[in-house]
Amino acid sequence: MPLHRQFSIDGKELIISIKGKFDFSLVQEFRQAYSDVGDQQPTVFIDLRETEYLDSSALGMLLNMRKALGQSVKSIHIINCRPEVRSIFDISRFDKLFVIE
Amino acid sequence: MNELSYELAPQHATIAVLHDDSQLAHEVLAQLSVLSQLELVTSLLNDDIASIASTSASLVLLIQADATPLPTAVVALLQEQPQAIGVSQQLVTLDYLSAYVQEQVLWPWSKHLLFNRIEQLSQLYQTHQKIDGLRQALAWHKARVDREHQLVEHIFKNALSRNYLNYQYVNTYLTPVSKFNGDLCLISPGPLGNIYMLMADFTGHGLAPATGALPLSQAFFAMADRGVSVAEMVTEFNYRMSRLLPNDMFCAAILLELSANGERVNYWNGGMPAALLINEKGDVLRHLKPTHVALGVLDDEEFDSRVTSFRAPKGSSIAMFTDGVIELLGHQHKFLGADALEILLSTYPKPEDFPQIVKELERFRGETPLHDDLSLAILCCRPTELGQTKTEYEHYGLPFRLESVLQAEQLKQLDPVALILSAISQLPHLRHHRTTIYLFLAEAFNNALEHGLLGLDSKLKQDADGFLAYYQQRYERLQQLREGEIRISLEFEPTHKEVTIRVADTGEGTPQHDGCDDFSENAYGRGLELLRQMTTDLTWDNETRTVSFKYRL
Numbered sequence: 001m002p003l004h005r006q007f008s009i010d011g012k013e014l015i016i017s018i019k020g021k022f023d024f025s026l027v028q029e030f031r032q033a034y035s036d037v038g039d040q041q042p043t044v045f046i047d048l049r050e051t052e053y054l055d056s057s058a059l060g061m062l063l064n065m066r067k068a069l070g071q072s073v074k075s076i077h078i079i080n081c082r083p084e085v086r087s088i089f090d091i092s093r094f095d096k097l098f099v100i101e
Numbered sequence: 102m103n104e105l106s107y108e109l110a111p112q113h114a115t116i117a118v119l120h121d122d123s124q125l126a127h128e129v130l131a132q133l134s135v136l137s138q139l140e141l142v143t144s145l146l147n148d149d150i151a152s153i154a155s156t157s158a159s160l161v162l163l164i165q166a167d168a169t170p171l172p173t174a175v176v177a178l179l180q181e182q183p184q185a186i187g188v189s190q191q192l193v194t195l196d197y198l199s200a201y202v203q204e205q206v207l208w209p210w211s212k213h214l215l216f217n218r219i220e221q222l223s224q225l226y227q228t229h230q231k232i233d234g235l236r237q238a239l240a241w242h243k244a245r246v247d248r249e250h251q252l253v254e255h256i257f258k259n260a261l262s263r264n265y266l267n268y269q270y271v272n273t274y275l276t277p278v279s280k281f282n283g284d285l286c287l288i289s290p291g292p293l294g295n296i297y298m299l300m301a302d303f304t305g306h307g308l309a310p311a312t313g314a315l316p317l318s319q320a321f322f323a324m325a326d327r328g329v330s331v332a333e334m335v336t337e338f339n340y341r342m343s344r345l346l347p348n349d350m351f352c353a354a355i356l357l358e359l360s361a362n363g364e365r366v367n368y369w370n371g372g373m374p375a376a377l378l379i380n381e382k383g384d385v386l387r388h389l390k391p392t393h394v395a396l397g398v399l400d401d402e403e404f405d406s407r408v409t410s411f412r413a414p415k416g417s418s419i420a421m422f423t424d425g426v427i428e429l430l431g432h433q434h435k436f437l438g439a440d441a442l443e444i445l446l447s448t449y450p451k452p453e454d455f456p457q458i459v460k461e462l463e464r465f466r467g468e469t470p471l472h473d474d475l476s477l478a479i480l481c482c483r484p485t486e487l488g489q490t491k492t493e494y495e496h497y498g499l500p501f502r503l504e505s506v507l508q509a510e511q512l513k514q515l516d517p518v519a520l521i522l523s524a525i526s527q528l529p530h531l532r533h534h535r536t537t538i539y540l541f542l543a544e545a546f547n548n549a550l551e552h553g554l555l556g557l558d559s560k561l562k563q564d565a566d567g568f569l570a571y572y573q574q575r576y577e578r579l580q581q582l583r584e585g586e587i588r589i590s591l592e593f594e595p596t597h598k599e600v601t602i603r604v605a606d607t608g609e610g611t612p613q614h615d616g617c618d619d620f621s622e623n624a625y626g627r628g629l630e631l632l633r634q635m636t637t638d639l640t641w642d643n644e645t646r647t648v649s650f651k652y653r654l
Contacts, residue, residue: 055539
């Protein structure tokens with residue numbers, strides 16, 4: 001499964017992890033993954049520890065998510081980026097829009 | 102190896118007969134020879150009894166018609182022989198012999214006594230033999246078990262050789278009851294500078310749980326290397342344990358991941374005592390309670406891999422332990438208990454005080470033998486200083502040029518960028534840059550396909566619904582595509598470690614892209630901007646049908 005979605009036990013965190021390739025082939029699935037965040041205002045974690053490839057469509061999808069979620073979540077964190085992935089986010093100045101750890 | 106060493110062929114009891122060659126002696130010998138379960142060694146009563154002395158006879162029969170004094174050698178032999186019977190038809194002779202032998206038989210009146218005695222002896226002898234055989238078998242089995250233990254110990258040592266127990270920010274106190282530990286405490290760095298820690302407690306202790314620990318530890322290290330998430334790791338562990346362990350055996354475990362900056366903790370606790378998050382002042386901030394059942398109990402569908410996560414304050418630490426520590430039996434025949442342990446741990450919250458905790462535990466225990474494996478590990482929540490794994494590769498690589506020309510049909514069926522990447526990822530130089538090269542190829546290729554051949558308009562991607570519609574259109578138009586080709590070429594020049602990428606299409610020519618200086622929050626227009634920023638010599642030729650650029654590794 002390239003995309004995995006799980007709430008933490010207390011429901012305060014939604015973790016979405018993406019394996020392998022993160023691009024438009026996941027567009028539906030990704031949108032669905034954050035379609036129901038509940039009313040607890042969770043923190044969203046996009047876990048990219050196993051993301052090897054991504055392109056600008058993934059960046060678009062992340063931005064769409066940010067717009068769609070707005071105030072319904074506390075914040076959106078992008079975590080466990082490999083260095084190459086991290087530099088793509090840095091160049092795109094995603095650090096201004098997301099918490100990148 | 103044959104295991105029949107204790108089933109020796111039954112041997113007969115040996116009886117040494119010393120006699121004076123009298124008529125009495127021959128009469129007794131004739132009657133004895135009827136007894137089939139006996140082996141008789143006979144010798145005349147003189148000083149030359151070496152043959153008798155060398156046989157390990159179970160019984161010595163001394164047959165003497167009259168009280169002739171015994172030769173010195175015979176006296177010496179009898180002194181060493183615990184079982185000796187004198188036989189004579191004269192009471193006087195027997196009386197004389199009583200100084201040398203334990204029992205006397207008056208022939209022929211008490212000969213039944215002699216036969217009884219011999220039969221008893223023969224049975225005793227056989228019983229002895231059997232016991233001796235069993236003793237040997239037991240010794241042999243013990244040797245075998247010892248050897249097998251050594252073997253397993255060796256395998257174990259190798260399997261755990263990469264266990265990172267001497268990670269500088271962890272303190273451990275691990276004390277197994279037997280040679281093999283039913284507890285498992287594994288530590289491994291992840292590829293992102295993060296660290297994983299697993300503490301597990303199999304039911305029972307000794308060899309059986311240790312055997313289960315092998316596949317668990319192998320899975321742990323392999324997945325830690327890949328940097329897999331805690332949820333995925335425990336799912337795999339449970340998958341393995343539920344198939345491997347017998348129904349009455351399972352494995353309580355807590356798996357924890359600390360991020361590289363030492364702040365973020367993810368954990369999953371199945372059936373282990375609650376680990377404690379303690380700050381540097383010794384306040385217990387959090388109990389990492391077991392919210393799940395142990396590994397190996399539930400099947401895949403029932404298994405719950407949900408993790409708990411929290412932020413660990415600076416200077417805090419996490420203490421993990423097995424129930425062996427809580428149930429530690431003290432020298433006053435009292436259990437330590439969870440509360441006392443918590444007090445002990447919060448009394449010494451600083452890493453450098455760890456030896457103090459160990460000392461207190463040992464003092465509590467005194468001389469009382471352990472009845473369960475003990476494992477205690479305290480991890481400091483601070484930057485791991487592990488760094489991301491970097492792989493060394495040789496300096497000179499193979500220069501090459503790769504070109505792929507794709508026709509409409511192939512464009513419909515293949516994912517050319519992924520295929521090219523999987524090919525060039527075989528080359529060590531390029532493998533380490535695969536994410537970046539993928540991005541470049543994907544941007545250039547998607548641009549050629551989506552705008553060049555399919556004529557899609559990026560503006561559609563302005564909002565989320567448009568974004569979806571755009572990719573829906575891409576799919577539909579691609580299915581309709583009848584003609585057109587895309588030519589991808591990638592060249593690697595090892596001296597300057599330079600990759601040149603060129604992508605050309607036979608489409609209408611895309612509108613000229615002006616530098617988009619505004620990095621707005623638009624969901625489109627980022628691809629080309631990334632190319633502009635990350636590559637050099639970016640040029641558009643052939644009325645924008647060809648894009649080429651360079652990238653230095």
